[in-house]
Amino acid sequence: MTSAVSFKQVSRHFGSVRAVDAVDLDIAPGEFFAMLGPSGSGKTTCLRLIAGFEQPTAGSISIFGERAEGVPPYRRNVNTVFQDYALFPHLNVLDNVAYGLMVKGVGKAERHKAAEEALSLVRLPGYGARRPGQLSGGQRQRVALARALVNQPKVLLLDEPLGALDLKLRENMQEELKSLQKALGITFVFVTHDQGEALSMADRVAVFNDGRIMQIGTPEDIYQRPKTRFVADFVGSSNVLPPDFVQRYSGQHRWGSLRPESIRVGRATSGEGVAARLVSTNYLGATTRLALDADGLKLHAVVPAGTALPVEGEAVVLTFNREHLHLMDEPA
């Protein structure tokens, strides 16, 4: 099957800065694909390469089997939802949404009808006459989405579209985007630096760092079986365990990772386990996050709220199931 988007050894260098460096990537049609990474990791540049705002310095990009290098953005059937929405301030909402159809020469009545439908799809019916400046952040976000979707793109690119929204709104939009993607069957490529967002929404996640992809996999893969220390640390802030430590429990001299929720914290009196000291506790609502110091090794544990907790500074014993200790590919 042809990939919706395929990168073969794609690089984008800005002078000596390797924004994207020899990236291989295949996104399946109809997939919800997330690009996750810290700022400056190259994920947005990858998105811009797909949109056509950037051209690769090396490698080849194809979109549904067609070569895309040198093709300008306006000839790609790909649409983008911009981070700050990029709505046209001089047009009302309806004309903003109808813009793509207008430049394609669709008649006024027809394009306004399609735009109204797209606005209903994002649950903003009847907002057509307003100016973007009169809308809230969440509403602008929906207009930007409608403006892209009305063109029925082959691939929809979303550049941190939820970054500027408050938590509650963001959670709502995550669910809506996900169900919208399922209903429309369009390939979504979603850029985010929020690992929770990437894990909860995407079918597959690519973790970026320093212009390279560190790991591609399902959210479970990425979360449970990180391949490198970077992925373990960035995705859900796993405890990264040094080879010497790992050897004691698994017999193999390799880097390991242990999820904070896999660590049980007991009173110092129960002998078995790793001796540690409780440094601090952070109350997070449903859970409490504990910072621990096991003889110089800094660890984090997450325990459900309501668990009886030791006092800060107290000596504790840490235990965990051996099978939760994940060994990483990265050489020691």
Place this chain on the structure above:
Amino acid sequence: MSVDATMPRATAPAILPGSGGMRGALSDLFWRRPQLLLLLMLLPPVLWLGIVYIGSLFALLAQSFFSIDEFSGLINRELTLKTYGDLLQAANLDIILRTVTMAALVTLASAVVAFPIAYYAARYARGRWKALFYLGVMLPLWSSYLVKIYAWKLILAKEGILTWLFGKLYLQWLLDAWLSLPVVGGNSLSVSFTGTFIVFVYVWLPFMILPVQAALERVPGNLVEASSDLGASPGQTFRNVLFPLALPGIVAGSIFTFSLTLGDYIIPQIIGTSRLFIGQAVYSQQGTAGNIPLAAAFTVVPIVIMGFYLWGAKRMGAFDAL
């Protein structure tokens, strides 16, 4: 935690005493009554603009309702519309039409020439190139207006560098053909309306470039990307996004180029034909002819035209994107 040790000012009072003296009292007063400070700051410029500037302008305009006694040449201070009747004579209407046409053409040409320069400066020039841009645009404004115009007279003269250049390029025929045209032609560029036009465009160009550049500077780059992303070709992006958003700047610039051309009397006197422009008419009426009422009436014309121009621009939505 022992915060106190790191806080030597723990004993400082919560409310500090006033610094005392006249300045302290004034600072406190202005903080409590910001309108007072605003009033003090605005009073001198408002007095200047209101009395010295607008006041004298109205005194001049009032004279347009006086008339001149044709025998004695004395001003008759009775309110009348007779002077406006004189203004509507065919010869005077010619002057008005000629000036307005020239101002419109100069404005249009300035906008066309200024846009690419402003676009480059707003979107591409950074650091040193931006400084060079401002220097390049402003530098002509630092030298004397008269020097520039006489320089142009030499450039455009029959023996000037432009004629020489056309000759070298074997394009003399093109220049001759243009100069043989009615209205725009003449003996040489320096005594034709074409020459007047070129010099007007040159002299007023900075006044168009700067506001257009400021308007384009405020257009976020991702709007251009969004337009392209939605399938608009560069031409469509220009028509549907860049131009409408730059329009307030173009209108602001055109107010300068249009009104400056309407009022100027030096350029058409030095470079151009002997046919008059409004500014020259005002100059000669109030000077040699001593007909202050008619000069005042001529002065009303650009004001009325600019009023209509701004009204039309507003109607067209030129200020909607502000």
